[in-house]
Amino acid sequence: MLFADICGYTALCAAADAEQVQALLSRFYELTDARIAAYGGRVIDHAGDGVVAVFGAPIAYGNDGERAVRAALELHKDAAQLRDPAGEAVRLHIGIASGEVVAAVIAGGAQAKYAVTGDPVNLAARLDALAHPGQTLISDTLYATLSQRADAEDLGELSIKGFDKPLRAWSVRGLRPAGGERRPFVGRHNELRQLSGALDAVLESRTGAAIYVRGEPGIGKTRLIEELRSRAVALGYACHTGQVLDFGVRKGQDAIPMVLAGLLQVDSSGAEVARRAAVERGLSERLIGPDQAMFINDLLDLAQPTELQSLFDAVDNTTRNQRSGEAVAAVLKGASLRQPRLVVIEDVHWASASVLSHLAQLTMAATEIAVLLVMTSRVEGDPLDKVWRASTHGTPLMTIDLGPLRPEEARLLAGGFIEASNRFAAGCIERAEGNPLFLEQLLRNAQESESSAIPPTIQSLVLARMDRLEARDKQALQAASVVGKRFGIAILRSLIDDPDYACDGLVACDLVRASAGDYLFAHALIQEGVYSSLLHSKKRELHRKAADWFGAQEPILRAEHLDRAGDPEAANAYLSAATDQAGRSRFEVALQLAERGAQLTTSAPVRCALILLRADTLRELGRSRDSITAFQEVVELAQDDVQRCRAWMGVAAGNRVTGDFAAAMAALNQAEPIAHRLALVADSSRIRHTRGNLYFAQGKVRECHDEHQAALVFARQVGDPECEARALSGLGDAQYARARMLTALGYFKDCVELSRQAGLVKVEVPNRAMCAHCLLYNNEVDRAVSEVHGACESAHKFGLVQSEIFALESLTFLLTMAGRYDEAEQAGAKCLSLARPAGARRFESTVLYVIAMLRIAQGKHAIARDQLAQSLELARQTGMGFLGGAIFGAIAYATADPGERRHALEQGEALLREPCVSHCHLWFYWSAIDASLAAGEWDMAVRYADALEDYVQAEPLPWAYLVSARGRALAAVGKGDTGNQGQLTRLREQASTGGFGWAVPAIDAALTRLQNFVAPR
Ligand SMILES: Nc1ncnc2c1ncn2[C@@H]1O[C@H](COP(=O)(O)OP(=O)(O)O)[C@@H](O)[C@H]1O
């Protein structure tokens, strides 16, 4: 509220005639009304000799108080131009107070009158009355909002009529120029309303939302968010900001780690001890789950404790990204239970794929917890496209597109700099086209230079402003631009060889701002403008210095600076940086670095090493075909035989995955003599192991066994636990493939034990499932089930998707054998839900078969037939040697049609004569026996029971004996033999001790039949 009055008006009226007074008043009102309007105020009354105006109602612009004060200072000057009838300059006294007022329209129609009431109205009127001629008195609350800017005299506490307590007042002489300080916020009413609404809604509903603010650079995204942040803080939110940058990001300064560090309350030092302490605290307060610690460590750049390192490496890349995002989301969730959170991620147009995947997860998480997630981006390069949105499963994302400021808003913004009615200012406003950054820079430029030329672009403006800096500041600003949009004072001092340099000068003219212990350019475009002003030679020199400064501490930054310096060492630096990243399992980053390095160098050895690294990371990323091509390139470029050997091994591994066994074999045959000649024993072991696996897939069991045996010898010779564990696993497979299940169990157990000791989760998990299968054949179903449960858990925990599918499939099978059909059904459904999207067709085929067996046991034959048809279809695609025989056995069991049954049994038996895995035989006979029993074909049942026993002759299997003895006993009952009650009871006992719930009902039925049979006698 502003009240202004002419001094000595009563005396004036007495001395002069009414007409003269009237003329003076009209002139006075004309001037004051225009002035107040120019400053965004609204005149609500002309009371005798005075003016009453309101600023900030009905529309508040944010800097209303300041504009009122500025208007008042101008009003004194305006008045001085007026002469009273006595020829004296007119003088005013003015009072201004801020606070909440009630505003209302009190008369309608063309003469709409606007009235305000409330304490500030009374206070402003009283201050006006107390003011001396030429004085502007303001209330203490208004003074506080102007803080350091007001040049004002403290009048102390005054007792003021109508107020209980004495109130402090200030006499304003002027407002100091803004200096480094920010301009008040103007405009953006609708956007702020939306954003504030979202803040309120989160508090009310305790469920969050994600908001996306887009706009041209400089349009005011960051500023709008700052405004939002202060409102959020006032509402009790905790705020966390992560800034995505295009270049020069130091370790731990990435957007996601920044937010994470904030959530975990890492202290401001950000030192390693502080980060570690924060993780410990997070664990004990359960913000971080024990399984998530390794992902949090990785994000915070903490070395993994040894026990976690191998687990972390074991997780495949996609899952690692996924789990890492889940871990951050979990921390956010925990933190939001304590206090609502505003999380801001700025400038996502520069975000990498992994940041975007984190953001997708945070977006999804935010909708369920008290979190408002806000992301900002330029319009050009907007990365939140259809694909990204799909990855959030259609989570709503409210988009706010920021347009230019409206002309009246631009005028208000300009009003803070120079008088907005000034023609020059009007020129600037027009030139800036509503871009506040441009406008601000234009006006600052004008303030600094008094020149009336209007530079045409932000770039030229920045340069003009830079040229007026003191030489030291200019040099520092340029050096800083080489470091990037964010820079630390230490490196800046080193670049300009001035250990005492301080950024105060740059901060004062708002070219840079302090931010979390560092400095940030006030705007990205300012940094870009300054950087482009450097001569190439100077840029190179500074980049080289920066590279040296970062040194081994920051391998990526070192490489990137050397790259920009055009230094021949850059490729080598990329090689070390990429190796370092690959060592931390950050394969996407490693790949990019290796590719950039390879582009730069002409040195054959470095190039070859880079491409080899690229090939390795491609394989890690599951891009098998690309990796094969890269490995082939290395074969051509190889500088020595070691590289050549590794390249051939890479080609073999890739072809094994893609299923081109012949190419894989050929590559191994190239690698083997080299490994031999150079005595690369571990490599020799790997080569033999891979070859063993290739034989296994082709059903060549003998050859498979021999290769793994050789691999084992090499592994032990060189003492490499991983090679040894893998060789043991291969030997287990070879034994399993020919039904030596108990021998296989020995190998698998050794393999699991060794893997556990050496922390090789990837090897351990699938081999535990293999142990479980073997235990089943030893009639230890319960142990088998608990073993495979463990395998499922570990596989899930470490994101070993293939292993999890395999373990679940095994679990489904074992639970079916145990007669625990409901649990089996759940495990089967879960297995299918993982196997289908992963394209794991062989597992899908197997689990469909197992589910079909379960359906048969439940008497749901029709469903079983359907599933078997699907299973068979998939088996035809992936090779009948793995399961074909078993599927035909099950089909024979599921059908009611004798012709079909006979045909299926024939087909199954035919397949058993081809190379196939042992379980085809075991499971075929199992089904064939029961199928024959169900059909009353007693002799057939006996024949299959005998065949099963024959098949396991080389290594007798308890399971096979149980199955065949049961078959024969049931056949005997079927034939009418009543004398084997004792045998049946023994079998029942065996089946239930073994845990074969599946085998029991038929025995019970037979026993009942015998009792009924006996009873009539
Ligand atoms: N609504 C506004 N009121 C006052 N100043 C603003 C406003 N919007 C932007 N600015 C100023 O314009 C400059 C550029 O705005 P910024 O938010 O950094 O743009 P962006 O983030 O969109 O690139 C900043 O100095 C900022 O203070």
Ligand SMILES: [Mg+2]
């Ligand atoms: Mg911004």
